[in-house]
Amino acid sequence: MRAPILCFRPSRRPLVRAGALARLALLAVLLGVAGEAHAQLGIDLSAPAPQGEKASKKVKKAPKQAPAAPAPAPAQDAAPHAGTSPAAPPPAARPARPAPADDGLGIDLGKAAAASGAAKERLDAAKRLFQAGASDTAAIAFDEILRDPAMVPVHDEARYQLGKALVRLGLNHSALATFDQILDQGQASRFYGSAMEWLFYVGKRLRNEQPLVSRVARHARDAFPPGYEDKFHFLLARYEFERGRALQDAGRAGEAKTAWDEARRLASLVREQAGATPTPAGEAPAVDEGDIYAKARFVDGLILYAEGDAQGATNAFKDVVRLTNPKRGRHADPELRELSFLQLARIHYESRQNRYAIFYYGKMPWGGESWLEGLWEASYAHYRIGDYEKTLGNLLTLQSPYFKDDYFPESYVLKSIVYYENCRYPEARLVLETFSGIYEPVYEELGRITAGDQANTYYYDLISDARRQGSGITRKIMNLAFTDQNVRRLAESIREVDDEVDVGLGGLRPQFRETALAKRLAEALAAEKRALVEEAGARARAKLEWERDGLRTLLAQALRIKIEVSRKEREALEGSLAKGSQVEVVRDLKYSHAVSDEHLYWPYEGEFWRDELGTYSYTLTKGCKDRLPRTDARPAAQP
Numbered sequence: 001m002r003a004p005i006l007c008f009r010p011s012r013r014p015l016v017r018a019g020a021l022a023r024l025a026l027l028a029v030l031l032g033v034a035g036e037a038h039a040q041l042g043i044d045l046s047a048p049a050p051q052g053e054k055a056s057k058k059v060k061k062a063p064k065q066a067p068a069a070p071a072p073a074p075a076q077d078a079a080p081h082a083g084t085s086p087a088a089p090p091p092a093a094r095p096a097r098p099a100p101a102d103d104g105l106g107i108d109l110g111k112a113a114a115a116s117g118a119a120k121e122r123l124d125a126a127k128r129l130f131q132a133g134a135s136d137t138a139a140i141a142f143d144e145i146l147r148d149p150a151m152v153p154v155h156d157e158a159r160y161q162l163g164k165a166l167v168r169l170g171l172n173h174s175a176l177a178t179f180d181q182i183l184d185q186g187q188a189s190r191f192y193g194s195a196m197e198w199l200f201y202v203g204k205r206l207r208n209e210q211p212l213v214s215r216v217a218r219h220a221r222d223a224f225p226p227g228y229e230d231k232f233h234f235l236l237a238r239y240e241f242e243r244g245r246a247l248q249d250a251g252r253a254g255e256a257k258t259a260w261d262e263a264r265r266l267a268s269l270v271r272e273q274a275g276a277t278p279t280p281a282g283e284a285p286a287v288d289e290g291d292i293y294a295k296a297r298f299v300d301g302l303i304l305y306a307e308g309d310a311q312g313a314t315n316a317f318k319d320v321v322r323l324t325n326p327k328r329g330r331h332a333d334p335e336l337r338e339l340s341f342l343q344l345a346r347i348h349y350e351s352r353q354n355r356y357a358i359f360y361y362g363k364m365p366w367g368g369e370s371w372l373e374g375l376w377e378a379s380y381a382h383y384r385i386g387d388y389e390k391t392l393g394n395l396l397t398l399q400s401p402y403f404k405d406d407y408f409p410e411s412y413v414l415k416s417i418v419y420y421e422n423c424r425y426p427e428a429r430l431v432l433e434t435f436s437g438i439y440e441p442v443y444e445e446l447g448r449i450t451a452g453d454q455a456n457t458y459y460y461d462l463i464s465d466a467r468r469q470g471s472g473i474t475r476k477i478m479n480l481a482f483t484d485q486n487v488r489r490l491a492e493s494i495r496e497v498d499d500e501v502d503v504g505l506g507g508l509r510p511q512f513r514e515t516a517l518a519k520r521l522a523e524a525l526a527a528e529k530r531a532l533v534e535e536a537g538a539r540a541r542a543k544l545e546w547e548r549d550g551l552r553t554l555l556a557q558a559l560r561i562k563i564e565v566s567r568k569e570r571e572a573l574e575g576s577l578a579k580g581s582q583v584e585v586v587r588d589l590k591y592s593h594a595v596s597d598e599h600l601y602w603p604y605e606g607e608f609w610r611d612e613l614g615t616y617s618y619t620l621t622k623g624c625k626d627r628l629p630r631t632d633a634r635p636a637a638q639p
Contacts, residue, residue: 116153119145123154123161130165136512139165143517156182160191163198166521171504172202173497173528174521176211183219197225207492213239230274230292237266237299245306260303267303270296276330291331294323298336301343310347317344338368345374345381354381366614372398375614376408388418392618400608405475407483407547409439409554416561423586423624425565432562439551445477446548456537457530463540464491480547481540490536497529586622 126141142162145151151158163178175198182195189195196219203212216232217239224232244259274292301316317340323330324337345360361378364371379394391414397403398411412435419428449462463478481487505518505525512518572585593601604616 119151119154122151123158126158127161130161135165135168136508139169140512140515140517143515143520147516156185156189156191160195163195167198167202169504169508171500171521172205173211173500173525174504175202176215177524177528180215180219183215193225197228200225200228200231207496208489209235210489211493230270230296233266233269234274234292234296234299237263237270237296239263240266241299241303244303248306257307260307264300264303267296267300291323291333291336294320294331294333294336297323298340301340305343305347310351314344314347317347334365335369338364338370342370342374345377349377349381352384354384357381358385371614372403372406372408376411379411379414383414383418388422388620389617391418392620393616394614396604396616396618397613400613402608402610402613405479407476407480409435409442409551412438413554413557413561416558416565420561420565420568421624422620422622423568424620424622425569425585428565429562432558432565435558436555440555442477443548443551443555446544446551449477450541450545450548454541456534456541458537459541459544460494460533460537463487477544481543484539484543487536487539487543490532490539494529494532494536497525497532501525586624589621589623591619591621 122141122145126138126145129141130138139162142158142165145158146155146162159178159181163175163182166172166175166178179195179199179202182189182191183199186192199212199215199219203209203215206212213235216235240259240263244256244263247253247256247259270293272293274296275290276293297316298320301313301320304316305313320340321337321344322328324333324340326332341360341363345357345364348354348360349357358378358381361374361381364374375394376398379391379398382388382390382394395411395415398406398408412431416428416431416435419425419431449459459481463481482491501522505513505522508518568585595601599615602612
């Protein structure tokens, strides 16, 4: 049985072109210059933060200077930031002021005030461009301000406004890196709360939440934006659970227990009404957070399962099943519901409550993300109760041409065991020979790939290229790496960064791509991709090494079964010689084509139809002559 899995599953406004030349001329006058204009974090295994910095501390709201409303979508974000002053009048309209005196410390207060006023004027001019929809031109202007040492008084707001402009341009990873610079300052920046709101907004536009999870764990220990309390607590609970699992794998059980206790505390803070009402039709999907409470209960169930509390985990997963029932009117989450059924089935299987396990495996939706995994695991539950017909039927689906690139080598070993236990020795031998013919080359290839001392980037490039262009055994091997959810997440982020470089930056006008800002963003994205590829390659190599060792064990088991098959065949031959006649090993079995009222009998003649997958039942026509069929008449105890 494989370990439990946790799996959670931009429109750009058109540039306003009217009056573009006039705005550029205004910008050139006000600026007084020619208008040139971190990677996804892993799990931190360090000790928790000091008590004064832990998430358990009562968090404070963001300073009043930051806006309290959630970050709006770019199309609605045209007003200046709350708390900023209106644009200053042109210098010619101001009355002349007397030159201020020196402050006695060698500082000319008049020059300081003049510099601050000029900085404010340049910032206001850039903000007007942003409000007019010229996001790329505004981004260049904000970047010019940030690169000008004389504009230090407005650098904080310019950086915040630059992040907003990048979001509107669809450059989400670049925007996150910009907001990181504000969040790194903590409460010292008056835009901390607003940047945190935009962090949540951008996180919802990514293909996976991992960059958001890592940033929340990194930045949001002291404060979180109003209205995001439940999302905040859920993300931190998820992070602490994954951190605890990494600590457990590293052999640090005590620290893992501490992390899991903190994860349970954070999950308990998520309110039951969080995400209870689906998003009304017509509303922006950005406000749709899903059923956060159901997700928090799922994380709680995973923690209880990891700690050995099977009953508590069962209750938590049953809660998730009830919460995600589409008839309840809450948020529909088919993937989360499917994972809950899978976890319930695994818990009952481990408790040897096989019929309850089969019941929950059967609840998994046909063709779902984890349906094939559940079908494979259900085969073992059917085998345990002696339902060989359904076991072989499930294995027929797994070995069908539809799933030729999926990796289930254990299915051949289980199939040979079923034939062996029914004294079908020739069939068992044939299955084992088929298994060896398919997977011995796979094992040799895995050994060759993992034997060298290659860089981590080599392994990521290998699995990516083979998955796209490979065929047969090669693609089957490389698909193994992507069964690791961490590798899959990292690969999604890498594709996202590539799209941002090729489509995001590449789709902007040439004048923008030639600016210092565009070059700096491209360099930052390249550095982020290198870090992601390095981590993905390391995880891919570890996954391939683990599968190599597992396949070696399976090949050894297959060899032992083959030896046992040969021994049984020899015993039958020796018995025949002793009696002077052939010894019958198998006998004909009685069988019927009868099926339930909900099904129709249809003979299998070697063809596969997609809608029949998962419904096959193999009829055994022969079995051991001197052995009664296995039965499991005792009902499993209700957990």
